[in-house]
Amino acid sequence: MYSANASPLRILILEDDMIDGQQIKRMLSRSSLVLDRIELTDYLENGLQLLAVQDLDIILLDLNLPDSNGLATLKSIENTCPSVAKIVITGEGDEQLGLQAVAQGAQDYLIKGGFDANTLIRAIHYSLERKKSEKALRESKSQLDAMLESLGDPMIMVDKALCIIWTNEANTNLFGDDAIGNQCHMFYHDEETPCTSESSAIIQAFQDGGAHSCDALMTDKNDRQRYFHWTANAALRDKEGKPTTVIAIGRDITDRKTAEESIRSAYNEVERANHELKEMQSQVVQSEKLASIGQLAAGVAHEMNTPVGFVSCNFETLESYLKKILELLDMYEVLARCVEASDKNHRLETLKRIKEAKVKMRFDEILGDLQGLFEDSREGLGRVTSIIQNLRDFSRIDQACDLAEYNLNEGIKTTLTVARNEVKYDAEVKTEFGDVPTVFCNAGQINQVFLNILVNAVQAIRSQERETPGTILIRTYSTDTDVVCEIQDNGPGISEDKLPRIFDPFFTTKPAGKGTGLGLSVSYDIIVNKHKGQIWVDSNSNEGTKFTITLPLTVAATDNADAESIPAGG
Amino acid sequence: MSERRTVLFVDDEVRLLRALERGVADEPYDKLFAESAKEALMLLEENDVQVLVTDMRMPEMSGLDLLRIVKQRYPNIVRIVLSGYTQVTTLLTAINEGEIYRFITKPWKMEEDFRPCIRQALEYHDRQTERDQASDALVTADQSDNAD
Numbered sequence: 001m002y003s004a005n006a007s008p009l010r011i012l013i014l015e016d017d018m019i020d021g022q023q024i025k026r027m028l029s030r031s032s033l034v035l036d037r038i039e040l041t042d043y044l045e046n047g048l049q050l051l052a053v054q055d056l057d058i059i060l061l062d063l064n065l066p067d068s069n070g071l072a073t074l075k076s077i078e079n080t081c082p083s084v085a086k087i088v089i090t091g092e093g094d095e096q097l098g099l100q101a102v103a104q105g106a107q108d109y110l111i112k113g114g115f116d117a118n119t120l121i122r123a124i125h126y127s128l129e130r131k132k133s134e135k136a137l138r139e140s141k142s143q144l145d146a147m148l149e150s151l152g153d154p155m156i157m158v159d160k161a162l163c164i165i166w167t168n169e170a171n172t173n174l175f176g177d178d179a180i181g182n183q184c185h186m187f188y189h190d191e192e193t194p195c196t197s198e199s200s201a202i203i204q205a206f207q208d209g210g211a212h213s214c215d216a217l218m219t220d221k222n223d224r225q226r227y228f229h230w231t232a233n234a235a236l237r238d239k240e241g242k243p244t245t246v247i248a249i250g251r252d253i254t255d256r257k258t259a260e261e262s263i264r265s266a267y268n269e270v271e272r273a274n275h276e277l278k279e280m281q282s283q284v285v286q287s288e289k290l291a292s293i294g295q296l297a298a299g300v301a302h303e304m305n306t307p308v309g310f311v312s313c314n315f316e317t318l319e320s321y322l323k324k325i326l327e328l329l330d331m332y333e334v335l336a337r338c339v340e341a342s343d344k345n346h347r348l349e350t351l352k353r354i355k356e357a358k359v360k361m362r363f364d365e366i367l368g369d370l371q372g373l374f375e376d377s378r379e380g381l382g383r384v385t386s387i388i389q390n391l392r393d394f395s396r397i398d399q400a401c402d403l404a405e406y407n408l409n410e411g412i413k414t415t416l417t418v419a420r421n422e423v424k425y426d427a428e429v430k431t432e433f434g435d436v437p438t439v440f441c442n443a444g445q446i447n448q449v450f451l452n453i454l455v456n457a458v459q460a461i462r463s464q465e466r467e468t469p470g471t472i473l474i475r476t477y478s479t480d481t482d483v484v485c486e487i488q489d490n491g492p493g494i495s496e497d498k499l500p501r502i503f504d505p506f507f508t509t510k511p512a513g514k515g516t517g518l519g520l521s522v523s524y525d526i527i528v529n530k531h532k533g534q535i536w537v538d539s540n541s542n543e544g545t546k547f548t549i550t551l552p553l554t555v556a557a558t559d560n561a562d563a564e565s566i567p568a569g570g
Numbered sequence: 571m572s573e574r575r576t577v578l579f580v581d582d583e584v585r586l587l588r589a590l591e592r593g594v595a596d597e598p599y600d601k602l603f604a605e606s607a608k609e610a611l612m613l614l615e616e617n618d619v620q621v622l623v624t625d626m627r628m629p630e631m632s633g634l635d636l637l638r639i640v641k642q643r644y645p646n647i648v649r650i651v652l653s654g655y656t657q658v659t660t661l662l663t664a665i666n667e668g669e670i671y672r673f674i675t676k677p678w679k680m681e682e683d684f685r686p687c688i689r690q691a692l693e694y695h696d697r698q699t700e701r702d703q704a705s706d707a708l709v710t711a712d713q714s715d716n717a718d
Contacts, residue, residue, distance in 0.1 A: 302627070305654025305676035310589035316680045317592040362595070369592060376585040425629055469629075 637668030
């Protein structure tokens with residue numbers, strides 16, 4: 001049954017044959033249909049007038065009327081009231097016409113004289129229902145259309161041949177109205193060949209039926225370059241589930257891309273600056289190293305000058321000794337010949353000359369001195385050898401790789417020897433070496449730190465121009481986790497306002513040209529960054545300064561790639 | 571001059587002093603050796619010294635301080651520095667404040683530099699003394715002339 005809650009029907013019968021019209025009217029009146037009213041008229045003109053003033057539900061329409069014929073009649077009615085259901089009544093043998101009418105807006109057709117009341121009622125029910133679903137369909141389509149059109153993003157539908165079969169308003173506004181029928185690569189990119197499957201989300205969606213996306217730089221109809229992020233997905237599929245059409249929607253990401261570009265270029269700028277900074281830092285470290293080597297060189301040169309001085313002096317003396325000894329030997333030669341020739345007179349004379357020569361050259365003194373000369377010289381050469389050895393240990397120039405077992409106490413001893421000349425005139429160094437395990441580190445770098453701190457301490461003490469030498473106490477010990485070294489001096493100390501800045505690069509308290517201001521900053525880098533240790537300072541004005549350095553037992557020194565490392569096996 | 575002359579060598583390194591002693595053993599002057607500036611000053615009080623050869627950097631009292639004192643107390647002693655320090659500042663201070671006659675660098679050549687240098691220093695000392703005496707004589711002569 002037609003829905004029970006439907007309101008009573010309003011029906012118009014447009015029929016030029018009044019007998020047929022009355023018969024239909026009768027059929028309706030006698031039916032179970034709930035009726036409001038039935039209008040019957042024979043001219044199209046009259047029917048249209050009626051439709052203009054009355055709301056009707058259904059029209060039973062004979063196509064051949066006195067003032068209109070065939071499908072034109074339906075068209076007139078359809079134009080006037082598209083929302084009213086229509087059933088066309090055609091003459092016998094005119095079924096073809098009925099079908100055409102259905103294609104052009106009628107909901108059903110009946111053959112004149114060939115239907116009874118039941119057929120009529122069924123046709124009415126069917127037509128009303130069909131009209132209702134058509135209306136619902138049209139509404140949802142217009143909703144959908146409105147939705148798609150209101151969408152600001154361009155949207156297209158593409159068939160298997162990559163031809164655009166549908167676009168929305170936004171696409172037309174952006175890219176022009178000649179999309180339909182064009183292949184998408186032609187329409188968007190002016191390219192004869194399709195995009196590659198890697199670059200096109202549409203082609204990817206055709207290939208596997210899934211959703212894909214891609215970014216593309218496109219030129220709009222105003223020749224502006226815009227970036228679009230396209231998302232493509234299968235719309236319709238064939239029986240095997242393969243996509244036959246793909247729908248793609250593009251989002252304008254030009255602003256985002258521009259922002260990304262500027263971020264990227266800013267990032268590159270930062271990268272470059274960072275790189276430059278690193279290079280500069282390594283130059284700074286290098287120049288600090290050169291500065292401390294230069295400082296050392298003067299001290300070491302003096303340290304060598306003294307032993308080399310007296311050894312070379314002794315060497316010259318030895319040469320003169322030897323000359324005298326050879327002279328004497330010549331005389332003994334003469335004496336030997338006299339003995340051989342039993343020339344007694346000559347022999348006595350020669351002996352006398354030898355005796356005189358011995359006295360003159362102070363031969364006994366020479367003999368007595370020889371041993372001392374050799375002892376002194378040996379000691380001097382030993383001292384030079386040890387200085388060279390210590391310099392080598394200090395910088396570990398013969399060490400193949402950066403990290404090696406390092407004994408804190410040995411490192412400090414080496415550093416003290418190297419710095420001896422810098423220290424000995426101003427300060428007395430006391431050491432309290434604890435029993436410390438070896439750690440893995442770069443000995444050259446760690447020794448450089450000790451040297452920096454030691455030389456700072458000595459210079460601080462020297463700056464006081466005191467009567468008695470200062471004292472530097474070096475203490476080592478180990479904890480569960482670290483080996484520790486304390487270097488304490490009784491110099492002038494560091495004032496409170498300078499204390500927070502001492503590890504800053506280029507901060508120096510020394511007169512211009514004397515300090516690089518990098519010693520402690522480089523020391524900090526070596527201990528904290530390169531060896532994961534700690535370095536800190538305790539100081540009170542006029543009470544001296546204490547530096548404490550810790551190196552972890554389980555040292556995993558990193559970042560040594562920065563520090564002119566020699567590749568293993570290289 | 572027939573009277574005996576004496577040269578005083580000062581260095582905190584005893585082996586260096588012994589090397590010098592060997593090197594100048596045959597030289598025609600008396601030699602004194604001191605291991606510190608203080609010891610040098612003591613020896614100067616007891617001996618008549620014409621030439622002083624000293625190291626610059628020594629513990630307690632530096633060579634420069636010794637030179638200053640000697641210049642003041644014994645201006646006639648010819649002063650020579652024997653040092654490994656050749657930095658310009660060290661040289662300038664020694665020349666300007668110590669008014670030294672020569673600066674010999676360590677290591678040195680005994681035959682070529684060191685011994686000739688000391689001999690020249692002694693001659694220089696003698697000439698200075700002669701000149702002073704001549705000038706004294708002149709002054710005395712002047713005074714006696716005036717007294718007449």
